[in-house]
Structure formats: structure tokens, C-alpha cells
Amino acid sequence: MKPLSRILCVCNDINKSQMLFSKAAQIAKEHNTTLTFLFVIEKTLFELPVYGTDEIDIKTIKNILETQAEETGLENTVVFVCENDTMGRVMLELEREHSSLIITPYEEEITKALVLILTTPVLILKEANAKYENILVALDNTRVEEYCLPLVQNLFKEGKLHLLQDAQYFFYPLTDPFLSSGMIPYDTIQEMVEEEEVIASQRSHFDHFCKAHGLEGTFKLGAQSIDEGIIEMSKQHSSDLLVILPTEETLLDMAVKNILPLCTTDIFICKQK
Secondary structure (H helix, E strand, C coil), rough: CCCCCEEEECCCCHHHHHHHHHHHHHHHHCCCCCCEEEEEEEECCCCCCCCCCCCHHHHHHHHHHHHHHHHHHCCCCCCEEEEECHHHHHHHHCCCCCEEEEEECCCCHHHHHHHCCCCEEEECCCCCCCCCCEEEECCCHHHHHCCHHHHHHHCCCEEEEEEEEHHHHHHCCCCCCCCCCCCCCCCHHHHHHHHHHHHHHHHHHHHHHHHHHCCCEEEEECCHHHHHHHHHHHHHHHCCCEEEECCCHHHHHHHHHHHHHHHHCCEECCECC
């Protein structure tokens, strides 16, 4: 896989910038890559103590961030301080580099926008642990071995991965009695047989995938919602990092927005294209 070309930090809260710098610098040093820090003052979300004028506020913030950047010991760290349009500014930065990693502290609205709109891998900090020991990895497609899984293994080498797949992640091509024309009798028994066959096939494929990559895994028939099931599994495995590797526009992908506020640990999201 291609090495990371750059880490892009995205922040709207000066109180979380030190935590963000610390984690980003750690990863940047481990992977010999550069760091860009993008701080955006969203007027509706962010307030500072009154320094006099907006111009002074921006200068003050930039001075604080540049001092924090120097303390990391990283060379060639770039700091930008802007006003409004976080998403637009992030997308502009990403146009310049195609193998980037975004690191950001959790902020409900901005984080949700980053995850829903972008396909760039995102590490969302809630606890910002120095290292991750137990990592739960939820995936809905084994094609993650092409990019996302190797990226996770490369970024978090010290962590023990446990893969998770739930039968609920998949759409099943079954007969729907409510969409039937009424001309063909609805066969409940046949539906159950078809569903069991599909689930058995998915379980077998997942088990083979885990063995092929030398990883532990759990395939389950969840009785809860997808988001609640993932959070419960994360707690059962004492995970300090939750990794979600969804294929775009799948049930797992749609559940991400609900998982974000529920999860108390750091979260890493990489979408399989």
C-alpha cells in the first residue's frame, strides 16, 4: 500500500488542539510523514474570550497553535487558521494530497459531516490514548483487504485486532410480500431457507477471511440495532479503539452517524470504495 503522504488535523476547539497535536505528531513520527493543522473558527459553534477584534483573535489562536506545533518537535508542520466553511476548506486541502489521513477531535456536527461526505480515512479522538491495545474492527465486505485493513494494521501495529461481522450488515435478495404483485404466493418457509443459506455462506466466507489473515473474528446474528450491537461488542472486548470499515452506502455505512455519539473510545473509519 502507498505510504501516507500527509496527516491533516481538523479542529474547531482551541481547548482540544494540544490533544490533537500530541496524537497527530506521534503518528507522523512513526510513519515519517508531514503534518498540516487546519483550525477553522465556525462563528456559530465557537467562542473565544474577547480579545478585541476578530483579527486579534485569529492572530492569538495562530500563535498558540504554532507554539504547540514547535513543542511536538516535528519539522515542516503547517498551521492554517481560517473562518467558517470547515468542510470546504478540508476538501480543498485534500485535493492537494490523495493519500492523507484526517485526525480530528469529536465535535458532533463537524465530525458527522467529515465522515458522511468524505472517503478519506478519519481518526476521531475522544480519549486520544497514546497506544491502542484492543481494537474491534467492524466490516461488511472482505474487500477491505485491498486497502483499509492493511492501513489499520500499519497505523496501529501494537494493537490486537478482533474482526466483527453481523448478518444485519447485508441486504438479502428475498421475496417481500408487501412488494409482491399478488400473483405469486408468498412462501415464508422458502424465505427462511434462502436467508439461512445466505447467512451460512457469509459466515463461511468471513471465517475463511479471518483464518487467511491470521486474525480472530466474530460473526453474529445481531438482535439489536447495528449501532447498539457494535457498541456492546466494543465493551465486551474492552476495546480502546473502534474501527469501522464500511463499503459506501451500505447498512453499516448508514449506521456510522449513530455510532459516533454512542462510542466513548477513539474511532477510526475507512470506507472501502
